[in-house]
Amino acid sequence: MQDYEKLYNSLKTEYETYQKFSEQHIQELNEKNVRLEKSIDSLSNIIEVSKYINTFFSSDNLISMINDMILGILGVTYSTIFLIENGELTIKASNIEDMNINLTSKEFTYINQGEEFLINSKKPLKQTGEHKVDIHSIMGSPIKVREKFIGYIIVEHNLYKFMTTELKLFLRSIANQIAIAIENSILYKELEKINQRDSLLGIYNRKYFYERIERNEINKENDKFAIVMIDIDDFKKINDTYGHQFGDKILINTANVVRNGIDKDDILARYGGEEFILYIPNF
Numbered sequence: 333m334q335d336y337e338k339l340y341n342s343l344k345t346e347y348e349t350y351q352k353f354s355e356q357h358i359q360e361l362n363e364k365n366v367r368l369e370k371s372i373d374s375l376s377n378i379i380e381v382s383k384y385i386n387t388f389f390s391s392d393n394l395i396s397m398i399n400d401m402i403l404g405i406l407g408v409t410y411s412t413i414f415l416i417e418n419g420e421l422t423i424k425a426s427n428i429e430d431m432n433i434n435l436t437s438k439e440f441t442y443i444n445q446g447e448e449f450l451i452n453s454k455k456p457l458k459q460t461g462e463h464k465v466d467i468h469s470i471m472g473s474p475i476k477v478r479e480k481f482i483g484y485i486i487v488e489h490n491l492y493k494f495m496t497t498e499l500k501l502f503l504r505s506i507a508n509q510i511a512i513a514i515e516n517s518i519l520y521k522e523l524e525k526i527n528q529r530d531s532l533l534g535i536y537n538r539k540y541f542y543e544r545i546e547r548n549e550i551n552k553e554n555d556k557f558a559i560v561m562i563d564i565d566d567f568k569k570i571n572d573t574y575g576h577q578f579g580d581k582i583l584i585n586t587a588n589v590v591r592n593g594i595d596k597d598d599i600l601a602r603y604g605g606e607e608f609i610l611y612i613p614n615f
Contacts, residue, residue, distance in 0.1 A: 394517065398510055399425035406499060408487040409467070410460055413510070414443075415475070415483035424483075429462045439472065439486065446481040448473045450500050452493045460488055468492040471500055473507040477515050485510070530602040532580060533587040538609070541601035545611045548599075558615035562590065567606035 395413050402411045412426035412433055421443065423431050435443075436458050442449040449472050451457060456466035467488045475483035485507055489495065528540040536544070548557075564570075564586060571579040583606065590608060591600055599611040 394513060395510075396425040398506070398513075399427070402485070402487065402503075402506060403427060406487060406502070408489050408494070409465060410488040412486050413475075413483065414486070415514075416481070421484065428460060432462070434458055434460060435486075436470075439470065442472055443474075443484050446474045446476070448500060448504060450495050450497070452495060454492055465490050469494040471495040471503060473500070473503045475507045475511050475514070477511045482511065482514065533584060533602055535587050535591065535608075536599065536601035538601055538603050541599060541603075541609060541611070544599050548611070548613060555613060556615050558612040560610040560612065561603070562586075562608040562610065564606040 395415070399411050399413050402408070402413075410426070410428050412428060413424050414421045415424045416422070423433060426433065438449070438451060449470075451470045453468055456468060457470055458467050459465060460467050468491060469489040470486065471488075472484060472486045474481055475485065485503060487495070487503065528536055530537050545557075564582065567579065567582070570582060587600070587602070587608070590610065594600060594610065594612075597613050601609050603609040
C-alpha cells in the first residue's frame, strides 16, 4: 500500500511539475505572440506612414499631414514638429492651440543635444494648451538628414507612463521618414526649379512661361493683359564677331535690364535664342 502511495505522490509531483512548466511555457509563448503582434502592427504603421509620405512629399502641407498621422497612430494628446529655418528651430505643425508651445528645461537640454528622450512623471511635468492640460508623459525624437540635425518631434500625453520604449522606437522611425521626405522634397523643388528656368539666364523658360500664363488667365478671365516680344538685333553677327561667351554676356545683361524694369507680377522668359517674351497682367 505504501508503495502505491509513493508511486501516486511521485506521479502527482511529476504531473504538477509538468503542468507548471507547460503553463509557464504557454504564458511565455502568449507574451511572445503579443510582442510579435505589436511589432507587426508597428511595422505596418511605419509602412503606411512611408507610403503616405512618399505620395505627398511634394505637398506644401506635408509636415502638417504627418503631424496629424502621429496624433492618429500614437493616440497622443499633443504632437509638435519643429524644423530649423534660418538657423532657428521653428514650429511647423502642432495641434496645441495658438502654437503656444511650453518646453521644459529638460526638453530644451535634449533638443540642444539633438538626442531622443522619454520622460514619465506622476507629478505633472508641465501644463499645455489654453486649457492647461497636465502632462505626465513626454517623448521626443530628433530629425536628422545624413547625421545633420534639422528638426525635432515632441509628443505629449496627460496619462502617466503612456509613453513606452516601443513608442519611442516608432517615433524614431517616423522621424527618419520625415527626414527622407524633407530631403526628397528639397531635391524635387530644386529639380522643378531647374525645369522651370533657363540655365544661363536664370529667367523662366518658354514651356513654364506658357504654363504660368495659362494658369493666370484661367483665374482672371476678364482681365486685360499684354504680351511683349523682345529680340536682340544682329545677335548672330555679335556671336560670329566676338564669340559665344561675349554673346552670353549680352544675353545675361539684357535679361537683367528687363528683369529690373518690370513689376513683380510680370513674367519674363527666354523664348529661344536671343528672343525674350514678357507677360504683363492688368494692362
